[in-house]
Amino acid sequence: MARLMRGYSRISGFRRDLPYTVADRLEERAAALAERPFILFGDQCISFGEMNRRANRVAHAALTAGLRPGDAVALLMLNRPEYIMVWLGLAKVGIVTALINTSATGNILTHALRQARARALIVGSELVSAIERLPQSDRPALILEHTEAGSASSDVAGLVDFNAALLAARDTNPESRLRAAITMADPLYYIFTSGTTGLPKAARMSHMRFLIAGEIMAGVMEFTAADTFYCVLPLFHGAGGMVVPSLALAVGCPFVLRRKFSRSGFWPDVRRYDITGFNYIGEIIRFLLAVPPEVGDRDHSLRVMCGAGLKEETWQAFVERFGVRQVIEGMGATEANYGITNVDNKIGSVGRLPYPDQTNMRVIRYDIEQETHERDRDGRLIEAGHGEIGELIAEVTDGTAPGGLIP
Numbered sequence: 537m538a539r540l541m542r543g544y545s546r547i548s549g550f551r552r553d554l555p556y557t558v559a560d561r562l563e564e565r566a567a568a569l570a571e572r573p574f575i576l577f578g579d580q581c582i583s584f585g586e587m588n589r590r591a592n593r594v595a596h597a598a599l600t601a602g603l604r605p606g607d608a609v610a611l612l613m614l615n616r617p618e619y620i621m622v623w624l625g626l627a628k629v630g631i632v633t634a635l636i637n638t639s640a641t642g643n644i645l646t647h648a649l650r651q652a653r654a655r656a657l658i659v660g661s662e663l664v665s666a667i668e669r670l671p672q673s674d675r676p677a678l679i680l681e682h683t684e685a686g687s688a689s690s691d692v693a694g695l696v697d698f699n700a701a702l703l704a705a706r707d708t709n710p711e712s713r714l715r716a717a718i719t720m721a722d723p724l725y726y727i728f729t730s731g732t733t734g735l736p737k738a739a740r741m742s743h744m745r746f747l748i749a750g751e752i753m754a755g756v757m758e759f760t761a762a763d764t765f766y767c768v769l770p771l772f773h774g775a776g777g778m779v780v781p782s783l784a785l786a787v788g789c790p791f792v793l794r795r796k797f798s799r800s801g802f803w804p805d806v807r808r809y810d811i812t813g814f815n816y817i818g819e820i821i822r823f824l825l826a827v828p829p830e831v832g833d834r835d836h837s838l839r840v841m842c843g844a845g846l847k848e849e850t851w852q853a854f855v856e857r858f859g860v861r862q863v864i865e866g867m868g869a870t871e872a873n874y875g876i877t878n879v880d881n882k883i884g885s886v887g888r889l890p891y892p893d894q895t896n897m898r899v900i901r902y903d904i905e906q907e908t909h910e911r912d913r914d915g916r917l918i919e920a921g922h923g924e925i926g927e928l929i930a931e932v933t934d935g936t937a938p939g940g941l942i943p
Contacts, residue, residue: 547751550744552721557743559628561785562588563709572761573790575617576809582617584788587624589707594625596705597698601656601678605630605714608652608726610676611772612636612645612667613660615795618682619771620781622658623725627743630715633725634738635772641666646674647735652726658682658698664690720744727774727870739871741778750782756864756879757813757840759783765791766805766814768798774870775815775843799823803836810837818845821854834859842866842877848884855883874930892919896933899926 562584565574570585582590603609609626611633613619623633634652636645645666649657656678659667664681668690680698683689689697724743728736759765765784769776771793784791792809794801797820805811820843834857842864846854851863867886868875874897876887889897900917901910902925909927910918920926 547748550720550748552719552744554720555716555718556720557627557715557718557722558724558746558782558785559591559624559715560712561747562591562624562628565785565788569761569788572788574784575620576764576790576792577617577794580617587617587621588709590618590621590702591625591628592707592709593702593705594622595628595710597701598626598631599629599710599714600705601680601696601701603629603631603656603678605717606632607655608632608634610634610636610649610652610654610657611659612638612640612657612663613682614638614662615767615771615776615793616660616684617793618660618684619777622682627724628710628715630718632723635725635727635777637728637736637772638663638770640736641669644735646670648728648738649674649676651738656680659695660684661687661690664692664695667695668692718743720747727772727777729870737871741774741870746778746782747786749778750784750786753779753783753842754786756877757783757842757862759787759789759813761788763787763789763812764809765789766794766809766811767791768794768796768802768820769815769817770796775817779815779842797823799827806836806838812837813840813842814838816841816843816846818843818847818850821846821850825850825853825857829857833857840864844868844886851883872930873932874928876928896931897928898930899928901925902927 565584566588571583573581574584574587575582609631611619611622626633634648634654636648640648654676657667657676658680659682661681661683667675667679679695680701681689681695682698720743722742723740724746725741726738727741728738730736765780767776767780771777780791792805792811794805802824838860840862841860844866846863846865854860855863862881864878865886866875866877876897878885878887889895889899892898899920901920903910904925912918
């Protein structure tokens with residue numbers, strides 16, 4: 537519990553109406569930690585100062601292209617540093633980014649672009665084929681193509697060369713007045729739900745929710761500037777795209793970014809970069825356990841990991857084999873107004889509510905056979921006791937609740 541309280545102490549001054557954004561956080565880190573590594577990607581090392589300059593070019597290029605504060609711009613790109621650069625840069629001038637699932641094509645892609653009300657699309661050349669297959673009427677009027685270093689552009693007609701636009705743009709901080717009206721409660725970007733019930737829905741992720749994620753997890757994971765995070769999850773999702781960069785910005789530590797998870801490359805990366813923490817999904821742990829045991833399985837720097845979807849037996853086997861000291865399993869959802877986290881390092885647990893009266897969450901009795909909530913004689917819901925079947929519910933409050941779906 538002390539870990540969690542350390543995290544909460546870091547956000548004591550946050551308010552929904554505070555005129556402070558993720559762009560301000562980046563500029564603070566760039567001023568104080570200009571040469572400190574922020575993103576490590578293959579042989580690239582991008583410092584906080586360099587990322588700030590690159591984000592500035594995005595901001596100025598967006599304004600030159602006719603985009604303005606309040607606009608929404610869709611982003612379709614594989615994991616690479618430019619992904620973070622784009623939404624950080626757009627945030628500097630009050631533009632909201634819609635993070636599009638890289639597997640989205642056809643009707644799903646059209647739906648995402650329409651729901652985000654995207655005035656423009658920034659697409660990596662590696663994914664231009666998904667745009668080529670869309671009818672002209674389903675495409676945003678402005679499509680900017682960004683080509684990764686060492687790769688060729690697509691040469692598709694009608695696409696604007698975003699690389700050239702960035703080279704022509706200034707790398708100085710844009711005027712802060714361009715985001716003066718933006719508060720912590722305003723959206724930083726949209727993340728799409730998985731689409732298990734109908735088409736994926738765009739969830740508003742506020743500046744406040746992004747910053748809170750980093751501060752809380754930094755406290756829970758006991759991260760400092762001396763640590764290194766590892767990101768093998770897609771940047772269009774909350775786990776990879778929010779938790780990892782928000783924590784790095786919170787404490788001024790670097791994170792290692794991979795295009796995608798590699799079973800053979802995981803432990804070599806951990807040892808090469810002295811990685812101390814990473815964000816997992818349960819399937820990653822199962823893949824790592826499938827590799828035959830080796831003598832040096834515990835010869836690494838990894839001490840803590842956070843994520844979701846880890847079964848008790850898999851958790852136990854991983855800890856025993858690889859010696860990772862802290863596993864922080866959590867439960868939540870992109871569009872949810874709650875989150876629950878195991879800060880006690882109890883194998884198999886996703887967390888508990890030690891002080892329910894201080895949260896917006898309750899676990900109430902649920903009758904599985906009748907598929908309904910149990911109620912007392914007065915018709916009120918009944919809180920579930922130890923060992924009873926229950927459903928977690930969370931009140932939507934006016935306080936620091938930052939989420940919500942776009943209608």
